[in-house]
Every structure is written in structure tokens, then in C-alpha cells.
Amino acid sequence: MAIVSEATAFTPQKIIIIGGGPGGYESALVAANLGADVTIIEEKGMGGSAVLTDVVPSKTLIASADTMNRFSEAPALGIRTRAGDELVELEVHIDKVNRRLLNLAYEQSKDIRRSLEKAGVKVIEGKGRLIDDRTVEVSDSQNLTYRLSTHAVLLSVGAHPRELADAKPDGDRIFNWTQLYQLQTVPEHLIVVGSGVTGAEFASAYRGLGAEVTLISSRDQVLPGEDADAAKVLEDVFDRRGMNVMPRSRAAAAENTGDGVIVTLSDGRKVAGSHCLMAVGSIPNTADLGLENAGVAVTKSGHIAVDGVSRTTASNIYAAGDCTGVLPLASVAAMQGRIAMAHLLGDSVGPLKKHRVASNIFTSPEIATVGVTEADIESGRYQADAVMLSLSTNPRAKMMAVEDGFVKIFARKGSGTIIGGVVVGPRASELIFSLSLAVNNKMSVDEFADSFSVYPSLTGSMSEAARRLHRMPT
Structure with missing residues (x-):
């Protein structure tokens, strides 16, 4: 009111x-x-x-990385890049990107x-x-x-950006997230310290741009505090794309050696790379x-x-x-x-x-959320039913060669009012808006499902999830 x-x-x-x-x-x-x-x-x-x-430059960088990711997946669509009789790889000019x-x-x-x-x-x-x-x-x-x-x-x-006493950014080999845009070449091996939103986004982007990436996470999962199913999808994608994720590892120091960096962990282990991004909060x-x-x-x-x-x-x-x-x-x-x-x-x-805020993490795939979380439901704060549908069964996703992602909707028990949701997939930041409208306007799953979605479309899975939450009146 x-x-x-x-x-x-x-x-x-x-x-x-x-x-x-x-x-x-x-x-x-x-x-x-x-x-x-x-x-x-x-x-x-x-x-x-x-x-x-922050937001504008980092998401512009991510847009370039997304293009690289789509080209790397293009063979599944029957497309290859050829110069004459030779197949060629794409090359990133990071100076032009920046x-x-x-x-x-x-x-x-x-x-x-x-x-x-x-x-x-x-x-x-x-x-x-x-x-x-x-x-x-x-x-x-x-x-x-x-x-x-x-x-x-x-x-x-x-x-x-927050700094560690023994890992001060120098703008040469050790960076905070405001300094990366001075790079003239893609790092050979970027060590990212911190697996929150900023760390995960930059790790995803630079892996897409061709850098070897090691992501150091102090927690059990990437994106601690986010939807566990979404984090699992992202970790699987990172693994498939060759990223080295080090869970339960806390960085204590970072040293510029002149031609690279050495990150020392709190337990004494060391990790060597060419550059380091410190993403440890603000x-x-x-x-x-x-x-x-x-x-x-x-x-x-x-x-x-x-x-x-x-x-x-x-x-x-x-x-x-x-x-x-x-x-x-x-x-x-x-x-x-x-x-x-x-x-x-x-x-x-x-x-x-x-509890009505919609947000998005611009990794590849993107992770968008709105409203009540599954953790809220499991804690007993809310009584709700949930349905999760993998995008692997969605016809539009198949056409786009998209294999990773899902749609998840939470509906209040009894009334069927949509109180939250998660979308993992391409352009999840755009797809979440319909669920945001549903949450803010207290729509029921039946009202949501009765709205037309285009066929074929990724939104079709959202409509289907809502239909599966329908309950016969008693």
C-alpha cells in the first residue's frame, strides 16, 4: 500500500x-x-x-566475450569461419575492445x-x-x-574496491576491476581472486576472450549465496570450458614478479599466472x-x-x-x-x-533472479511449491544450440501466487522481466500461464513451468 x-x-x-x-x-x-x-x-x-x-564498461566487455562464445559454439550450428581453403580462429584485439x-x-x-x-x-x-x-x-x-x-x-x-594488505593492485600485473580496461593484450593466464558476482563475471568474460583463467574461491561454490542450482550450472560450464576453479581457497598475498604474478594462499599453496584480478568486495x-x-x-x-x-x-x-x-x-x-x-x-x-528486486549476473550463461529464493523456502520463511525445467528440452534452445540453463518458478502454497523465480540461460536479464512483473503484481501461476508466449521461444519454458504449478480447485 x-x-x-x-x-x-x-x-x-x-x-x-x-x-x-x-x-x-x-x-x-x-x-x-x-x-x-x-x-x-x-x-x-x-x-x-x-x-x-563498473557496470557499463564491464558489461560491454562481456558482450564481446559473448560473441566469442557464440562463435566457439557455431560448429554445432553448421557454421565455420574460413579464409580461402583454410579454417581460421577468431582473434580478440583487447585494446580495441577496451x-x-x-x-x-x-x-x-x-x-x-x-x-x-x-x-x-x-x-x-x-x-x-x-x-x-x-x-x-x-x-x-x-x-x-x-x-x-x-x-x-x-x-x-x-x-x-576493497584491497588486501599484501595484494595491492598496481595497474600493471595486479588489478582491481576498475583497472582492467588499460590492458593491451588478453592475459595469458588470469588469476581471479574472489568468486562473487564481480569475480565470476570477469572470469567468465576473460575465458571467453581466450585467456587461461584460474578462479580462487574461498567458499564451497562459485557465487556463494546465489541459487545453488544456478551456481552448479555455471561451475559445470566453467569446467567444460577449461577454467580452473579452486574452491575453499583463500588468497593471502599477490606478488608482481615482473613477468607474471604469484598468488599465495592462506594455507601456503602458491598459484602462478601472468596477471591477477582482485575481486574481494567493496x-x-x-x-x-x-x-x-x-x-x-x-x-x-x-x-x-x-x-x-x-x-x-x-x-x-x-x-x-x-x-x-x-x-x-x-x-x-x-x-x-x-x-x-x-x-x-x-x-x-x-x-x-x-524481496521484489530483480537482478542478473552477466556470466555466460547469465543468471537472473527475482523475489523469494529457494533458500528462503527451505528455511521455512515461505511456504511454496517449485518447478524447474531445463532449457535442454526447449525447442528454441535446441535451435540455438543452447544446452545449459533452466527456468525455475516458486509459487505460494494454496493461492498459487508467483513469489520468485530463477532463469539461467542466454539473455536471462531480459527473460526475468516477465517474472518480475508477476512477482510485483502478485500474479497467480494460472494468470501467468494463460498469457500467450511465442512458439518457439525460451519464454515457452516459463509458461510451461507455471502450468505445471497449477492445482485443481478443491
Whole structure:
């Protein structure tokens, strides 16, 4: 049920947003549309790290890797690449791939800035710091320092890669995920430390681009915390494609030897490679932000504490994105920002519902999820029935020579309401949207199954899974 912003003594008109990532620029557009006087402060460029060093460039890299994967599977479709009488292999020019993805990120950043300025948002290139809950100190790109007063503030300052004391990225042989785009050649042997989303995505991508890859995982499975069936499919694909996955292994140090790297594990084992990617989590950019000056509380991890409408412990200060630790997704950051401004400016709005968030892991195959998880059901938090169908039986998948993947749907016992689902396969990020609509609109499996799906299509398996969850009325 929608709630309405609490009444205040005035309607805030002047709003300062610190940070131009998805949470920042989306909130700026909403606030401007609602008539506020909006200023946004961003140091590195509109879009923040999501656009410049994270989501946009990494998914562009993955798009190139997907093309390579499809060509490697092309013989199953009766297609080979031939130059004259000779069969030839595809070759990756990683320098061109990286130039393209950085150009795309730069253009996307410019597009966002143009949209903001067109909406009447004032853009300041620089840093912002809270002096109190209504004053922001600006240090801009012209080396000017000044203070701006405001009615309200939204913080969207993001996060940066976590580092190990004995495995510092140097941008030469040892990298964090923001530094990989300077490579001029595909690594001969890339060691990826960390098997979470970032590690798994880059490991999948660079294996697709032709690098030998070793993935060091401190947990029993790749993608710990994700759907176990999905993780198993991905591990099988990694194994088939020749990736070396080292479970229950924790990296303690990484050394640049000049012509390669040596990663030392906590039990003393060593792994040699040509390059190393450290993907061991992130740290919120909340230090030296002046939070204590404004009465903004942080959690033990340093994240800004927020409620369901993105409000901090200071009533006129909101926060959105990775700095809040809610969910490290650009879509969630954007939603937090939109909710914050609607609540602040008196528009009708409902709180963020994390159990309805759709997300995707851009490995090959992709893994998309929405709503309640199987772990939630097994723990007893939800009572639900589940059906899982392999894509190996789907006619469109057969035509595309797709062998890996499945569709899984969870429906509440009794009512048959769809409360969650998993899709593993090509373009799962697109396929999950129909299940996301079903979850958000509380559709029953019968309503979902009665909607037409195209034949042949991958969505046909989703419709079939819903049909199998039908129960005769009692």
C-alpha cells in the first residue's frame, strides 16, 4: 500500500545531491520534475563508477566475450569461419575492445549530463562534504572552496574496491576491476581472486576472450549465496570450458614478479599466472564526508543507515546506492533515489521492497533472479511449491544450440501466487522481466500461464513451468 510523505513545516525546494551515480542522477531528475531547485556534485563524471568504471564498461566487455562464445559454439550450428581453403580462429584485439567500452562509458556519461542540464539541474564538478545537515562545502575542479545552503541533501557516493594488505593492485600485473580496461593484450593466464558476482563475471568474460583463467574461491561454490542450482550450472560450464576453479581457497598475498604474478594462499599453496584480478568486495565511500557533523549514522561496515524510503538518521538527509549497503545494484540505487525524492517532496510513494528486486549476473550463461529464493523456502520463511525445467528440452534452445540453463518458478502454497523465480540461460536479464512483473503484481501461476508466449521461444519454458504449478480447485 502506498504511503505519503510525512508532513513538514515547509516543502523543500533547494536540494543538493552529492554523487552522480544512478542513485544521484535519477533522484536529481525526479526532484527537478517535481519542481525542486537541484544541484548535483560529482567529481569523476555523471553516472559515477557504475557508468565509468563498473557496470557499463564491464558489461560491454562481456558482450564481446559473448560473441566469442557464440562463435566457439557455431560448429554445432553448421557454421565455420574460413579464409580461402583454410579454417581460421577468431582473434580478440583487447585494446580495441577496451577503447570501445571506455568510449561508450564516456558517451553515456555525457548523455546523462545533458539530460540533467536539460531538466534544469545545476552540475558542479568536484567534491561535496557535509558541514551540518543544511550546509555542504564544495571543493570544485577549479580549486575553489565554498559553502552552499540547502533544505535537504541526498548522498549517493558509492563504494570502491576493497584491497588486501599484501595484494595491492598496481595497474600493471595486479588489478582491481576498475583497472582492467588499460590492458593491451588478453592475459595469458588470469588469476581471479574472489568468486562473487564481480569475480565470476570477469572470469567468465576473460575465458571467453581466450585467456587461461584460474578462479580462487574461498567458499564451497562459485557465487556463494546465489541459487545453488544456478551456481552448479555455471561451475559445470566453467569446467567444460577449461577454467580452473579452486574452491575453499583463500588468497593471502599477490606478488608482481615482473613477468607474471604469484598468488599465495592462506594455507601456503602458491598459484602462478601472468596477471591477477582482485575481486574481494567493496568499501563504501563514506569516510571524510562529514556525516557526524549532520547526525548521519553509519553501520559497523561504514555504510550509511537508511530506512525503507532512503532516509538517514537526519530527517532531511537521504542516501542511495552502494554507500547504503542495501543491495549493490545500479537498479536498486536508482530506485532508492527516486523513492527518496518522492518522499521528501510529498509525492505518494511506497518503501523499497527488497524481496521484489530483480537482478542478473552477466556470466555466460547469465543468471537472473527475482523475489523469494529457494533458500528462503527451505528455511521455512515461505511456504511454496517449485518447478524447474531445463532449457535442454526447449525447442528454441535446441535451435540455438543452447544446452545449459533452466527456468525455475516458486509459487505460494494454496493461492498459487508467483513469489520468485530463477532463469539461467542466454539473455536471462531480459527473460526475468516477465517474472518480475508477476512477482510485483502478485500474479497467480494460472494468470501467468494463460498469457500467450511465442512458439518457439525460451519464454515457452516459463509458461510451461507455471502450468505445471497449477492445482485443481478443491
